[in-house]
Amino acid sequence: xxxxxxxxxxxxxxxxxxxxxxxxxxxxxxxxxxxxxxxxxxxxxxxxxxxxxxxxxxxxxxxxxxxxxxxxxxxxxxxxxxxxxxxxxxxxxxxxxxxxxxxxxxxxxxxxxxxxxxxxxxxxxxxxxxxxxxxxxxxxxxxxxxxxxxxxxxxxxxxxxxxxxxxxxxxxxxxxxxxxxxxxxxxxxxxxxxxxxxxxxxxxxxxxxxxxxxxxxxxxxxxxxxxxxxxxxxxxxxxxxxxxxxxxxxxxxxxxxxxxxxxxxxxxxxxxxxxxxxxxxxxxxxxxxxxxxxxxxxxxxxxxxxxxxxxxxxxxxxxxxxxxxxxxxxxxxxxxxxxxxxxxxxxxxxxxxxxxxxxxxxxxxxxxxxxxxxxxxxxxxxxxxxxxxxxxxxxxxxxxxxxxxxxxxxxxxxxxxxxxxxxxxx
Amino acid sequence: xxxxxxxxxxxxxxxxxxxxxxxxxxxxxxxxxxxxxxxxxxxxxxxxxxxxxxxxxxxxxxxxxxxxxxxxxxxxxxxxxxxxxxxxxxxxxxxxxxxxxxxxxxxxxxxxxxxxxxxxxxxxxxxxxxxxxxxxxxxxxxxxxxxxxxxxxxxxxxxxxxxxxxxxxxxxxxxxxxxxxxxxxxxxxxxxxxxxxxxxxxxxxxxxxxxxxxxxxxxxxxxxxxxxxxxxxxxxxxxxxxxxxxxxxxxxxxxxxxxxxxxxxxxxxxxxxxxxxxxxxxxxxxxxxxxxxxxxxxxxxxxxxxxxxxxxxxxxxxxxxxxxxxxxxxxxxxxxxxxxxxxxxxxxxxxxxxxxxxxxxxxxxxxxxxxxxxxxxxxxxxxxxxxxxxxxxxxxxxxxxxxxx
Numbered sequence: 001x002x003x004x005x006x007x008x009x010x011x012x013x014x015x016x017x018x019x020x021x022x023x024x025x026x027x028x029x030x031x032x033x034x035x036x037x038x039x040x041x042x043x044x045x046x047x048x049x050x051x052x053x054x055x056x057x058x059x060x061x062x063x064x065x066x067x068x069x070x071x072x073x074x075x076x077x078x079x080x081x082x083x084x085x086x087x088x089x090x091x092x093x094x095x096x097x098x099x100x101x102x103x104x105x106x107x108x109x110x111x112x113x114x115x116x117x118x119x120x121x122x123x124x125x126x127x128x129x130x131x132x133x134x135x136x137x138x139x140x141x142x143x144x145x146x147x148x149x150x151x152x153x154x155x156x157x158x159x160x161x162x163x164x165x166x167x168x169x170x171x172x173x174x175x176x177x178x179x180x181x182x183x184x185x186x187x188x189x190x191x192x193x194x195x196x197x198x199x200x201x202x203x204x205x206x207x208x209x210x211x212x213x214x215x216x217x218x219x220x221x222x223x224x225x226x227x228x229x230x231x232x233x234x235x236x237x238x239x240x241x242x243x244x245x246x247x248x249x250x251x252x253x254x255x256x257x258x259x260x261x262x263x264x265x266x267x268x269x270x271x272x273x274x275x276x277x278x279x280x281x282x283x284x285x286x287x288x289x290x291x292x293x294x295x296x297x298x299x300x301x302x303x304x305x306x307x308x309x310x311x312x313x314x315x316x317x318x319x320x321x322x323x324x325x326x327x328x329x330x331x332x333x334x335x336x337x338x339x340x341x342x343x344x345x346x347x348x349x350x351x352x353x354x355x356x357x358x359x360x361x362x363x364x365x366x367x368x369x370x371x372x373x374x375x376x377x378x379x380x381x382x383x384x385x386x387x388x389x390x391x392x393x394x395x396x397x398x399x400x401x402x403x404x405x406x407x408x409x410x411x412x413x414x415x416x417x418x419x420x421x422x423x424x425x426x
Numbered sequence: 427x428x429x430x431x432x433x434x435x436x437x438x439x440x441x442x443x444x445x446x447x448x449x450x451x452x453x454x455x456x457x458x459x460x461x462x463x464x465x466x467x468x469x470x471x472x473x474x475x476x477x478x479x480x481x482x483x484x485x486x487x488x489x490x491x492x493x494x495x496x497x498x499x500x501x502x503x504x505x506x507x508x509x510x511x512x513x514x515x516x517x518x519x520x521x522x523x524x525x526x527x528x529x530x531x532x533x534x535x536x537x538x539x540x541x542x543x544x545x546x547x548x549x550x551x552x553x554x555x556x557x558x559x560x561x562x563x564x565x566x567x568x569x570x571x572x573x574x575x576x577x578x579x580x581x582x583x584x585x586x587x588x589x590x591x592x593x594x595x596x597x598x599x600x601x602x603x604x605x606x607x608x609x610x611x612x613x614x615x616x617x618x619x620x621x622x623x624x625x626x627x628x629x630x631x632x633x634x635x636x637x638x639x640x641x642x643x644x645x646x647x648x649x650x651x652x653x654x655x656x657x658x659x660x661x662x663x664x665x666x667x668x669x670x671x672x673x674x675x676x677x678x679x680x681x682x683x684x685x686x687x688x689x690x691x692x693x694x695x696x697x698x699x700x701x702x703x704x705x706x707x708x709x710x711x712x713x714x715x716x717x718x719x720x721x722x723x724x725x726x727x728x729x730x731x732x733x734x735x736x737x738x739x740x741x742x743x744x745x746x747x748x749x750x751x752x753x754x755x756x757x758x759x760x761x762x763x764x765x766x767x768x769x770x771x772x773x774x775x776x777x778x779x780x781x782x783x784x785x786x787x788x789x790x791x792x793x794x795x796x797x798x799x800x801x802x803x804x805x806x807x808x809x810x811x812x813x814x815x816x817x818x819x820x821x822x823x824x825x826x827x828x829x830x831x
Contacts, residue, residue, distance in 0.1 A: 031548040038547045045549045177450075252455040256462055266812035267805045268769035270783065278797050282476045283469045363565040370567075370775055377567055393575040401564045401572075408563035 063395075069388035085389050086399055092383070093399070096219015096374045102145075102211065106222045109142045113229065121414065136233070143218070143226065145210035149202040153195045161187035215293040219374030221403060226293065227375075228362040231300040235361065236354075238301065239308025244338065246309060247316055257309070264306035269364055272299045277371040296368050304361040311357055315350030316342065348422050355415035359408045366404075376400045473798070486803075488794040489514070495789050497780045499696055510790045517785030518807060524703050524781065525768040531707035532767060533760070536714025543719050554715070561712035567773055569709050574701035574777045581606045584688050603682055603689055609700060610682035611693040619673045627666045634658045698779035702771065710767045714760060721756035722748065754826050758819050765815045769808060782807060 016022075020029055032042040063081030067073045073082035086093070095106055116135035119128045134155070141151045165183035173179045218226060245257030264272070276295040281288070319342065327337035347354070369378030380396045383389050477483065489511035496506050501519045504512055543554040561569070584605045603610040641652045682692030725748050733747040774781040775788065783804060791800040 031546065034546065038545075038550075041542075041545070041547050041550045045547075045553050049549075049553065250451050250455050252459050252462075256458065262813070262816075263809065266809040266816075268772040268783075268808060270772045270775075271787065271801065271805055271808065274787065275801060279801055282473045282798060285472050286476055286479050359563070363563075366565040366567045367773070370773070377565070377571065380571075391579075393572075393579060397568060397572050397575070401568055404565055404568070405560070405563045409559060412559075412563070 060398075070390065070392050071388075081395050082392060083395055085383065085392050085395050089379075089383050089389075092220060093376055093379055093396075094220045095222050096379065097217040098213060098219070098222065099211075099217065102213060105142045105145075105210070105213075109139045110222075110225065112138060112142075113225070136230075141210065143213070143222075144215075145212040147199070147203055148208040148210075149199045152202075153199050156198075157187055157190045157195060160190060215291045216373075218293060220376055220379055223293070223368070223373060223375050224362070224365045224404075227297055227300055227365040227368065230297045231304055231361050231365075232358050234297075234301040235303075235305040235308050235357075238305035239312055239357075240343070242305060242309035243312035243316060246313055261306045261309050264303055265310070269300070269303050269367055270370060272303055273367060273371050275299070292373070296371070296373065300361060300364065303364070304357055307357045307360070308354065311350050311353035312346060314353060315346035315348075318349045319345055351415055351419055351422070355411055359411050362407060362411070363404065376403070477798075482795075484798060485796075486799055488790070488796050488799070491794070493790065494793070497785060499699060499780060510786075510794065513790055514782060514786040514803065517780060517782035520779065520785075521768070521771055521774075521781040521783075524699065524706065524771045524774070524779070525764070528703045528706040528710065528767050528771070529764045531703070532710040532714055532763075535707060535711035537718055538715075539711060540715035540718030541722075543715055544722060558712045558715050561709050562716075566705065566709045566770055567776055570702060570705040570773055570776050573705040573708075574697060577697040577701050578606050583607075584684065587684050587689075603684075603692075605689065606697070607688065608694050608696040610689045611695065612679040612681045613691065613693045615680045622673065623666060623669055626669050627662075630662050630665050634661050637661065696779075698774070698777045701777050702774050702779050706767050706770055709770075710763055713763050713766075717756055717759045717763065718752075721752040724755050725751045757822055757826075761815060761819050761822070765812050768811060768815075772808075 017026075019025060033039045059079065059081050062077070063083040064073050064076060065083050065087050067076065067082065067084040068088075070082055070085070073080075073084060091100070091103070095103055098106060112135060115128075116132045119125045119132050137151045137155055141148055161183050164186045165179055168179040168182060169176065173182075242257050242261060245253050246261060248254050248257070273296060276299040277292065280295055284290075323341055323345065324337070327341040330337075332340065366375055366377045369375045369381075372378065374382065377400060380400060383396060384392060490509050492506075493508055493510045493513040494506050495513070497504055497513065497516050497520075499520060500516045501523065502512075502516060504516045539554050539557055542550050543558065545551050545554075581604050584603075584607060587603065587605070602612075638654055638658065641654045645651045680691050682689045682694075729747055729751065730743050733743040738746065771781055772783045775784055778784075786800055786807075787804040791797055794800075
């Protein structure tokens with residue numbers, strides 16, 4: 001009798017998974033064609049993308065870069081982009097009406113800006129923070145020009161004030177508040193009576209001057225960055241103070257903060273900019289007339305400070321009440337507990353909102369074109385008013401949009417990085 | 427037994443106003459108040475002096491003077507002989523129109539994009555995130571002028587529709603014309619008896635509301651659910667439709683037609699209006715999409731798993747479990763985005779749309795030279811709108827907040 005039973009002695013190796021489940025096909029099946037609805041959506045999306053790129057790529061890729069006018073472009077090939085306008089006017093888009101021989105100044109300011117934000121963004125380089133502190137003065141001096149001493153005197157005065165305060169605290173007084181008031185008075189006296197004389201003296205000893213450039217010459221992305229960066233830097237601390245004021249249990253301070261925040265958030269930025277350009281002269285002593293860019297910066301700062309305050313208030317509200325109580329029971333004073341316990345957590349929670357406010361502020365800098373300052377969007381119409389480029393739209397808009405996109409998108413990417421880095425819980 | 431002794435009472439010293447926590451808050455407030463009032467009076471004083479220098483007074487009488495300028499889009503009767511006040515009102519209505527239409531489009535678009543952004547379909551999710559990032563990271567002013575350029579420069583002129591073989595044709599069975607002067611739609615013409623139709627329509631909506639309440643009540647009492655959706659749809663459509671034919675079609679459409687070099691009749695939507703509304707709606711929809719996505723993602727996965735283990739079907743899980751919880755998170759920021767859209771509509775000036783900033787804060791301001799009064803009124807209007815909306819948000823938050831024990 002022959003044995004027909006078969007017993008496998010060895011384990012067979014596992015067979016590979018079906019080809020439809022792994023690799024490219026598996027990925028496609030899982031991600032793009034998992035159901036009939038998904039398949040339809042996929043096909044529609046692909047169709048849409050192809051249509052967009054079908055028109056856009058030849059338009060952008062074959063674009064002309066060195067013609068003299070739009071007419072010339074159209075004569076060559078009307079179906080492609082005429083980037084010559086960028087080639088001809090990029091300086092204007094970047095610098096506005098800034099004198100051509102001084103272009104190195106805004107350029108240098110921008111490079112320094114990148115250097116100055118590194119210590120703030122990446123803690124590894126925090127030892128270079130001193131540069132971030134001197135940067136604002138440096139930027140003002142480089143952009144507007146004039147004597148270096150009239151900017152430095154601000155730093156000198158503030159440093160002296162701080163030193164005075166520290167000496168008072170260490171040697172003579174216990175009370176911070178009285179010391180602060182005295183230091184404030186000291187600084188005020190310095191700026192009112194001594195600074196002018198000192199500037200004159202320093203100028204006589206060592207004159208370092210740059211040609212003065214007036215504010216109306218500023219324009220293009222230089223202007224956007226001036227307004228945007230100043231607004232961002234200034235609105236953050238003001239926003240924190242406003243948020244604390246709104247949470248405060250001192251009714252007068254709370255009322256002022258609430259009134260300010262609700263008023264600013266209730267009106268469009270445009271109306272505030274109009275107040276800056278038209279009405280501000282009514283509110284100031286007769287005969288005062290201060291710089292239009294400065295006015296705009298102040299308004300933009302106040303505007304985004306109000307939004308910042310609300311974002312930070314959200315972060316404060318998100319903290320458990322126990323944190324306040326615990327820090328109080330440890331015996332920390334109000335400012336100590338804010339600085340060490342409350343703010344670090346509240347700010348961490350509100351990072352996305354804060355960065356959104358920054359991005360919003362940077363985008364809102366385009367609104368200054370409506371009060372006829374020359375920001376990139378305003379310049380687009382100026383360039384179109386030139387007969388050579390009359391009728392050009394997309395090339396300019398795409399370029400301007402791309403610039404803003406890069407800045408804003410960069411900011412939002414950084415905020416996501418920061419969120420990941422600061423995440424302490426799972 | 428020693429009785430507890432009180433600490434020796436300190437005599438009041440002047441420096442305690444600043445150092446003692448019992449008094450510090452009070453003195454801080456007094457100082458702040460004094461500084462605030464001083465600043466306020468300084469500003470008022472300056473204003474009075476400046477007005478005196480310019481020989482001006484503060485008066486709102488200009489609102490009753492003849493405006494003397496035309497407004498191309500008006501929802502209420504207005505001619506150049508009307509008053510500045512009327513011009514402001516026309517502007518306000520135009521602002522509200524843009525805000526209203528823009529909010530509706532933005533909501534639907536935002537919902538659509540936000541839900542698709544969560545899709546498991548890779549390419550759709552990526553496309554939607556490109557949409558969101560693209561619109562969020564480019565200034566809205568740029569979008570407005572871009573949409574305007576698209577509408578005015580890349581659409582045919584009305585005369586392109588002329589002739590035996592026109593270069594451009596009207597869409598949707600010769601009813602909609604997109605031209606560089608605006609888009610023309612058919613307009614409904616109400617004949618006699620049309621109001622009965624409207625009444626009928628209104629009544630059926632009321633009836634449906636009551637029906638849904640009844641159905642919900644019955645479901646709570648007996649556990650049986652009625653096919654609410656289809657009955658509601660039928661109840662809204664059919665009575666009006668039957669009445670429409672029974673009364674001999676009292677509502678007809680008036681089609682736009684070409685006359686000379688322009689279209690006549692129909693509803694004319696100007697490019698300025700379209701560009702502003704669409705750009706604002708696209709821009710805001712990107713934000714709304716993110717809000718919707720965040721809201722849905724914030725509902726923890728355990729909720730839908732628990733609902734599934736109770737035996738609910740996917741659409742029931744969405745409508746009964748996920749959405750009610752997500753809406754609580756979605757609605758407040760959604761409304762504040764509506765507010766942002768309304769405020770951003772003041773960018774109308776970039777495309778020449780006559781909103782309240784264009785009439786009251788623009789031409790009226792320039793003609794009468796009443797900067798202070800015009801800006802006050804303008805800010806008052808925007809403030810009123812935003813306070814109204816934010817009080818609604820607060821009301822919503824109060825009534826739908828999860829009550830913490």
